[in-house]
Amino acid sequence: MDVVIEGKALLDSGLTSCCIGISDGRIAKIAKTISIADRRYDLSNLLLLPAGIDLHVHFREPGMTHKEDFNTGSMSAVVGGTTFVMDMPNTLPATRSLSDLKEKIETASGKCYADFGLAALLDSRTNAESLAGRATALKMYVGETTGGLGVRQEEISGLLGKAAAAKLPLMVHAEHTVPLPEIEETDLDGHDRHRSDGYEHMAAKAVCGNKPQEMRLHLLHVTTARVLKIARESGSTAEITPHHLLLDKSMKLGTWGKVNPPLRSKSTRLKLWEALASGLGDTVGSDHSPHTIAEKEEDFDAAPSGMPGAETRMPLMLQAVAERRLDIAQLSRYCCRRPAEIIGVPKGQLKEGFDADIIAVDLRTGAKISADKLHSKCGWSAFDGMRAIFPRAVFLRGEKVSEAGEIVGERAGRYFGGGGSG
Ligand code: NCD
Ligand code: ZN
Numbered sequence: 001m002d003v004v005i006e007g008k009a010l011l012d013s014g015l016t017s018c019c020i021g022i023s024d025g026r027i028a029k030i031a032k033t034i035s036i037a038d039r040r041y042d043l044s045n046l047l048l049l050p051a052g053i054d055l056h057v058h059f060r061e062p063g064m065t066h067k068e069d070f071n072t073g074s075m076s077a078v079v080g081g082t083t084f085v086m087d088m089p090n091t092l093p094a095t096r097s098l099s100d101l102k103e104k105i106e107t108a109s110g111k112c113y114a115d116f117g118l119a120a121l122l123d124s125r126t127n128a129e130s131l132a133g134r135a136t137a138l139k140m141y142v143g144e145t146t147g148g149l150g151v152r153q154e155e156i157s158g159l160l161g162k163a164a165a166a167k168l169p170l171m172v173h174a175e176h177t178v179p180l181p182e183i184e185e186t187d188l189d190g191h192d193r194h195r196s197d198g199y200e201h202m203a204a205k206a207v208c209g210n211k212p213q214e215m216r217l218h219l220l221h222v223t224t225a226r227v228l229k230i231a232r233e234s235g236s237t238a239e240i241t242p243h244h245l246l247l248d249k250s251m252k253l254g255t256w257g258k259v260n261p262p263l264r265s266k267s268t269r270l271k272l273w274e275a276l277a278s279g280l281g282d283t284v285g286s287d288h289s290p291h292t293i294a295e296k297e298e299d300f301d302a303a304p305s306g307m308p309g310a311e312t313r314m315p316l317m318l319q320a321v322a323e324r325r326l327d328i329a330q331l332s333r334y335c336c337r338r339p340a341e342i343i344g345v346p347k348g349q350l351k352e353g354f355d356a357d358i359i360a361v362d363l364r365t366g367a368k369i370s371a372d373k374l375h376s377k378c379g380w381s382a383f384d385g386m387r388a389i390f391p392r393a394v395f396l397r398g399e400k401v402s403e404a405g406e407i408v409g410e411r412a413g414r415y416f417g418g419g420g421s422g
Contacts, residue, residue, distance in 0.1 A: 001021040001022060001023055001028060001029070001034060001036060001037040001038070002022055002023050002024070002037070002038050002039065002398060003021075003022040003037060003038065003039045003040070003041070003356070003398045004019050004020065004021050004022070004034050004037035004039070004040045004041070005019070005020045005022070005040075005041045005043060005048060005356075005358060005360075005395065006018070006019045006020075006040070006041065006042050006043060006044050007020075007043040007044055007045075007046050007047065007048040007360060008044070008046070008047050008048065009030070009047075009048040009049075009350050010047065010048065010049050010050070010328060010329070010332055010350060011030065011350055011351075012349075012351070014329075015047065015328070017032075017044065018030055018031060018032055019031055019032070019033055019034040020048065020350065020356065020358065021034045021037065022356040022398035025355060025356055025397030025398045025399075026346075026353060026354065026355055026356055026397070026398075027350065027351060027352050027353065027354050027355075027356050028352065029352060030350065030351075030352060041393075041400075043360045043392075043393065045362070046360040046361060046362055046392060046393075047328075047360070047361050047362070047363065048350065048358055048359070048360055049328070049331075049332055049336070049350070049358070049359050049361060050332055050336040050337070050347070050348050050349055050350055050354075050357060050358065050359075051081055051082060051083040051084070051336070051347075051357035051358055051359045051394060051395070051396070052077075052080070052081050052082035052083065052084075052313065052314040052335045052336055052359070053082065053083075053084045053335065053336055053339040053340045053345070053347060053348050054077060054082045054084070054085045054086070054285055054286050054288070054310055054313060054335075054339070055086045055117075055137075055171065055218070055239065055283060055285045055339045055342065055343065056086065056088065056171070056220055056221070056239060056241075056285035056286060056287045056288070057073060057077065057085045057086065057087055057088065057286060057287075057288040057310050058087070058088045058090065058091075058146075058287075058288060058289045058290070058306070059073035059074070059085070059087050059108075059288075060073070060091060060290065061073075061091060061104075061107060061108070062091055062092060062093070062103070062104070062107060063091050063092025063093065064091065064092060066292065066377075067290045067291055067292055067377060067378055068288075068290040068308075068376060068377045068378065069111070069377065070087075070107065070108040070111040070112045070116075070413075071111050071112070071113075071411070072375060072376060072377040073085070073087075073288065073290075073310060073376065073377075074111075074112040074113040074114040074116070074411075074413060075113055075375040075407055076288070076308070076310045076311040076374060076375040076376045077113070077114045077288075077310040077311065078113045078114050078394055078396070078401050078402045078407065078409075079311055079374075079375055079390070079394070079402045079405055079406065079407065080310060080311035080312060080313060080314050080315055080390065080391075081314035081315065081318075081359040081361070081390070081391040081394055081402075082114065082310060082313065082314055083114050083115060083347075083357040083394065083395075083396045083401070084114055084115045084116065084117070084339075084340070084345065084347055084357065084416070085114050085115075085116050085117075085288075085310065086116065086117040086118065086119055086136055086137065086171075086343065087104070087108070087116060087117070087118050087119065088119055088139055088171075089118075089119055089120055089121035089139050089149075090121070090141075090145075090146055090147030090149055091104070094121045094147065094149060095118060095119075095120050095121055096120060096121040096123070096125060096126055097126075097127070097130070098127075098130045098131060098134060100120070101118060101120055101131065101134060101135055104118055105118065105415045105417075108413065108415070109413070109414075109415060110411060111411055111413075112411060112413030113396075113401055113402075113407060113409065113410075113411050113412070113413055114396065114413045115345075115347075115355075115357075115396065115397075115413050115414050115415075115416060116413050116414075116415060116416070117136030117137065117343055117345070117415070117416050117417070118135060118136050118137075118415070118417070119135065119136060119137040119138060119139040119171055120135040120137075120138055120139070121138070121139055121140075121141075121149060122138040122139060122140040122151075122159055122162065122163055122170065123140070123141075123149060123151050123155075123159070124151070124155055124159070126138075126159075126162070128162040128163060128165065128166040128168070129162075129165065129166055131166060131168065132166040132167060132168060133417070133418050134417050134418065135168055135417060136168075136169075136343055136416060136417050136418070137168055137169040137170065137171055137218075137343055138163050138166070138168050138169070138170045138171070139170070139171045139172070139173070140156075140159055140163075140170060140171070140172050140173070141172075141173045142156065142172060142173060142174045142175060142176070142177060142203045142206070142207060143173065143174070143175030143176040143177070143195075143199075143203060143260075144176075144180070145173060145175065145260040145305060146260075146289065146304060146305060146306055153177040153178070153206060156177075156206055156207060156210055157210040160207070160210050160211060160212060160215065160217070161212060163215060164212040164214060164215040168216075169215075169216035169217075169218060169342055169343055169344075170215065170216065170217050170218065171218045171220055172207050172217065172218070172219055172220060173220050173221070173260075174200065174203035174204045174206075174207045174219055174220075175195060175199060175200055175203055175260060175261050176195065176199035176200070176202070176203050177199075177202055177203050177206050178199070178202070180194060180195060180199070181194070184301050185300055185301045186300050186301065187254070187300060188249035188251075188253060188254070188257050188258065188262065188263055189249050190300075191249075191258055191262045191263075191300075191305075192249050192262040192263065192264055192265070194262075195260065195261060195262050197223055197224050197226075197227075197261075197264060197268065200222075200223060200224065200227055200261055201224070201226060201227055201230070204219060204222070204227045204230045204231065205230060207219070207236075208230050208231060208233075208234035208236050209234065211234050211235065211236060213235070216237070216342060217231075217234070217235075217236040217237070218236065218237045218238070218239065218282070218283070218342055219231045219236055219237070219238045219239065220239045220285065220287065221239060221240075221241050221244065221260075221261055221285070221287050222238045222239060222240055222244075222281065223244045223261050223262075223264050223268065223272065224264070224268055224271070224272065225271045225272060225274070225275035225280065228240075228272075228275050228280040228281045229280065231281075232280060237282035237283065237338070237342055238280075238281045238282055238283075239281070239282070239283045239284070239285040240272060240275075240276055240281045240283070240284055240285075240334075241284070241285060241286060241287050241309070242284060242286065242309055242312065242313050242316045242317065242383075243257075243259060243263065243287075243307060243309060243382065243383075244261075244263065244264065244269065244272055245269065245272055245273055245276065245284075245320075246269075246316060246383070246386070247263050247269075247382060247383075248263050248264060248265060248266045248268070248269040249262065249263045249264065249265060250265070250266050251263075253382055254300065255296045255297070255298070255300055255303035256296060256307065256380065256382045257307070257382055258296075258300065258303055258304075258305050258306075258307075259287070259289070259305050259306055259307050260305040260306070273325065276326070276330075276334070277325065277326060277330070279330075281334070282334070282338045282339075282342070283334055283335070283338050283339045283342065284313065284317060284334040284335050285313075285339065286308075286309035286310045286312075286313040287306070287309060288308050288309045288310035288313075288376075289305070289306025289307060289308065289309075290306070290307075290308040290376050290377065290378035291303075291304045291306055291307075291378060292378060293378070293379055293380055296380065307381070307382045308374070308376045308378050308380070308381060309381075309383075310376070311374050311375060311376060312369055312374070312381060312383050312388060313335070314335060314359070314391065315369070315388035315389050315390045315391075316383065316386065316388050317331050317334070317335055318331065318361060318363065318388070318389035318391075319366055319386075319387050319388045319389050321363060322363045322364075322366060322389060332348075332349075336348035336349070337349050343416075344418075345416050355397050356395060356397055356398040357395065357396055357397065358394075358395045359391040359393070359394050359395070360391060360392045360393040360394075361389060361391050361392060362389070362392060363389060365389065366387045366388065366389050367387070367388065367389075367390065368385055368386065368387055368388075369381060369383050369384055369385065369386050369387075369388050370384065370385075371384045373405065375407075390405055392404060396409065396412065396413075397412075399412065
């Protein structure tokens with residue numbers, strides 16, 4: 001074996017003290033003891049979990065690298081225990097054509113600490129067929145948000161057909177199908193009333209109701225239990241974000257809490273937790289959307305929507321496990337296994353044949369999130385001051401990339417395209 005990591009690992013059978021033997025970056029053997037190894041990590045006092053998979057990050061490169069880039073965005077993900085990220089296409093230019101995609105792969109390769117996938121934009125100008133087997137997924141915006149890339153209601157069904165024909169998973173931002181009224185927003189309550197969950201339900205129905213049977217449709221940042229049910233009933237999958245679970249509009253967050261879809265009421269948020277704990281929804285994704293402090297300091301109505309979250313996603317969910325709001329198998333299903341299955345990458349489980357993407361954690365050592373210790377270029381966090389459990393060590397394909405909150409490895413992130421088999 002090249003590497004052996006010893007600890008209490010989360011296997012299908014539950015937490016088990018064992019050795020994970022790694023060869024060529026993959027888990028080659030899991031056994032009580034493995035005696036021969038070039039390198040050995042004795043982490044027997046720690047839990048070993050699959051590293052996180054985050055299907056929803058905006059690393060802003062190309063075009064908005066004053067907010068983030070693949071270097072800082074991936075540092076942020078990796079230090080927070082996530083070794084695979086999927087970047088969204090609302091960059092400048094938008095990632096729509098095969099040449100946009102190739103350029104982004106080139107930019108990110110050599111610059112990214114995490115393995116990565118790329119979602120290409122699906123709208124009326126997209127040649128989806130040319131992206132088949134090349135993009136990791138497609139992304140469609142139903143409603144207007146950062147980037148101005150929304151599609152019209154009458155286009156939805158044709159575009160779903162295109163995605164199905166290209167056999168790529170489709171990620172959808174489903175927020176509203178009708179134009180929103182022109183009203184000025186002055187606070188989080190106004191933002192929520194302007195883009196209310198009634199619109200989100202309509203948009204989810206318009207998308208899920210037109211889903212071709214065989215396609216993989218993943219609804220992003222779902223804010224209500226009702227939309228999670230719409231997704232499940234249509235054979236689609238759904239993402240929940242940590243911010244819609246942990247933050248709501250009654251909190252005095254101002255523009256720092258301005259995000260699309262908006263933070264909802266406390267009662268909607270608590271129902272989302274219940275839904276998650278009961279197994280509704282499929283993934284927890286960050287929707288890491290960094291904007292600069294200067295932009296967020298503008299008047300409420302003018303400030304852009306979005307907040308960073310790649311680095312805090314796993315730590316906040318681990319804290320939820322420590323507080324018994326979720327069990328560890330559920331965390332691993334939502335944050336690791338299901339996201340990997342949806343895009344078809346051999347990650348997200350501690351099993352022979354899977355990539356050796358592993359985090360070591362101690363559930364007894366929580367700490368308060370401090371925005372100035374995080375690695376995103378944007379320099380702020382709406383979760384500042386909340387308790388979280390950061391991983392002690394993070395391995396990407398058997399190599400240690402992060403330890404005790406800092407990067408210790410290489411920028412070895414690889415691109416995973418093709419859309420997998422799901
Ligand atoms: C995202 C961004 O800033 O790119 N903003 C957000 O509020 N979530 C875009 C998006 O997904 O809506
Ligand atoms: Zn979105």
